[in-house]
Amino acid sequence: MIELTLQFLSFMASALLILIGIAGMLFLDNLIKKIIAFTLLSDGVNLALVSLGYFEGGVVAILTPGTSVAEFPQNAVLIFGPGIVLTNIVIGVSTTAVLVALTMVLYKRYGTLKASKVLKGERK
Amino acid sequence: MSAVATNLWTIPLFVIIPIITAILLNLLYNKSRTIKVIAIASSIVLFVLALISPYGFQWFTGQPGVTPGGTYTFDASIFSYRLSLEYYFGGLQQILITIMSLLLVFVVFLSASSLRKNIGPYIALIFLLFMSSAIIIMVNDFYHLWIGVEMGSLLLAGVVAASGESISQKAALKYTFFSALSGAGMAIALAMILGVTGYSNITNAIQYIMSDNLSSLSGVLYIAFGFFVLSWIYAGGLAPIHPLKSDVYGSAFPHATVMLQTQSKLMIVAMGLIILRLFGTLPFAREVMLSVSVLTMIMGVTMALIQTDLRWTLAYLVVAHSGLVTLGISLGTVQGITGGLFQAVNDIVYMSVLLICCEAVMYFGKGTSIKTVGGIAKRAPWLALAVVIGAFAASGVPPFNGFQSEIILIQASLSSGLPEVAAIVLMVSVTTFIALFKPIYNIFLKPDNSPIAMEGDAGAGIATMAMVQPTSPVPKSIYLFLAILIAIIIVLGVYPQLALGFVQDTAIKVVYFPWVP
DSSP states (O other): OOOOOOOHHHHHHHHHHHHHHHHHHOOOBBHHHHHHHHHHHHHHHHHHHHHHOOTTBBOOOOOOOOOOTHHHHHHHHOOHHHHHHHHHHHHHHHHHHHHHHHHHHHHHHOOOOOOHHHHTTOOO | OOOOOSSSSHHHHHHHHHHHHHHHHHHHOOHHHHHHHHHHHHHHHHHHHHHHOOEEEETTTTOOOOOOOOEEOOOOTTTTEOOOOEEEEEEHHHHHHHHHHHHHHHHHHHHHBBBBBBBHHHHHHHHHHHHHHHHHHBBBBBBHHHHHHHHHHHHOOOOTTTTOHHHHHHHHHHHHHHHHHHHHHHHHHHHHHHHHHSSSBBHHHHHHHHHOOOOHHHHHHHHHHHHHHHHHHHHHOOOSHHHOOOOOOOOOOOHHHHHHHHHHHHHHHHHHHHHHHHTTTTTHHHHHHHHHHHHHHHHHHHHTTOOBBBHHHHHHHHHHHHHHHHHHHHOOSSHHHHHHHHHHHHHHHHHHHHHHHHHHHHSSSSSSSSSTTOOOOOOHHHHHHHHHHHHHHHTOOSSSSHHHHHHHHHHHHHHHHHHHHHHHHHHHHEEEEEEEEHHHHHIIIIIOOOOOOOOOOOOOOSSOGGGSSSOOOOOHHHHHHHHHHHHHHHEEEEEEEEHHHHHHHHHHHHHHOOOOO
């Protein structure tokens, strides 16, 4: 029997976000909707990364005055996940900016946001 | 093999100089003469730096290593758990960065000569592409590797889109969408390895995996391996998503493709070696990598055969020859890895010759399609000679460099008990010859019957080229660059040990001491 812990639920939520994101990127025809699907995928990955480091009763991995140095390593959540998430947010914003810029240029050229029309007849 | 310096002064310069140059070029924007002087001076400095740099480490964030006894050390030769983000500059890094910086000099010069507007931002992107490639090949921690690959993907999209053709912008858009999937996969793989081993340093993670019970980790390692291979396939443009990368190569300016294919080769080598070091002990890991390599070679050359445009033929051949590089790495033997790394060096050089020749053909004003252009050999015999030498080198004809690396790959395949793989390498050589000589015959030798000048849609993007104007003279600098690259092709073909000395050390370390960068 699978225990419905907070970590398990957040993994499920992240899997759902990732699947919605991938499906949206692959099957939606509108370029802006594809970009929104990409941001959902990125959020799903971020949630998965944070959930990896979480455990029940854990404390934030910052050593503050008054915290027992001996107990800190046992109680602190893994810092790697949130560390990667911070970088992933920056990368996600940069990627979104590039995607939006390219979509704008292609919209000006073709007058449509439909990927099927924009990408049609791409090879000379 | 021993490391000599813990905080090597040259390593940060490979990152800082391109960034400062890129910022300056962006500020100067369209002052072409100043941009040209700064960019060429900066690329020459990078070339000299790569040539003279000693070997060693750089602990980028400055924290000491922690020894098993609990003491701190700044000595890279002592075993310790590295808290800093670590870079390593050795023989492999030296030869690859030297060649890349030499090509950077050429590409900067060609860009500055042929572009009419927005030169600053365009060359700035090329410098940042160099920076991301240098990071990827020197890095010894997962975190920086991931950032380098992500940056490289975005910069590649920028360089491609800058050509201003609609086909380039579409290729860049598709590539960026897929980069989202691959980047997400790599982030999860990175988190899994960090979660399981506790180390972002590749050396420490490998030591942990080798010293602990692998079976308890293997489930997680398999998933991480899968995501890493996915990123490797994406970054290198390997099969089955090779059309994405060949679209990118074919739709960028040929001189930009010189840098793009160099970046891809560096990514393939760096990530391939890390996968082999980290997951080499997993059953089926090498078989998966080998399958991807064989599929890439076959798909690449098959697609190259049916092209009718030199640009697109080269785009698919770059992909096919990436398969040769990954094949050597996937074999996992000293001979195989040596052959793969040597092939990467050779491939970068002869493909650059062919791409620069392709750029020169565009100066005749009729594009690069076999249907529109012909009779170039009569008007530019030296260019015809250069393209034939490049094609011979790519097809593995002696005494050129491609022959030396391909023969090592064939021997390595036979030594590993894989004669069928050796046969595929031979088939790739022969098919490359056929695929290249069809456009070469039509473009260079066949009489020119078409008076119609090429009508491209260039001009809408940030960088508009002067070369699309009908019949501009081919710049003399192109002949100079081709002569230098052909000299390298012949020297490496006759004296392969000059390059083998740089790559063999890495191959030995990967096989026998995988924890050593």
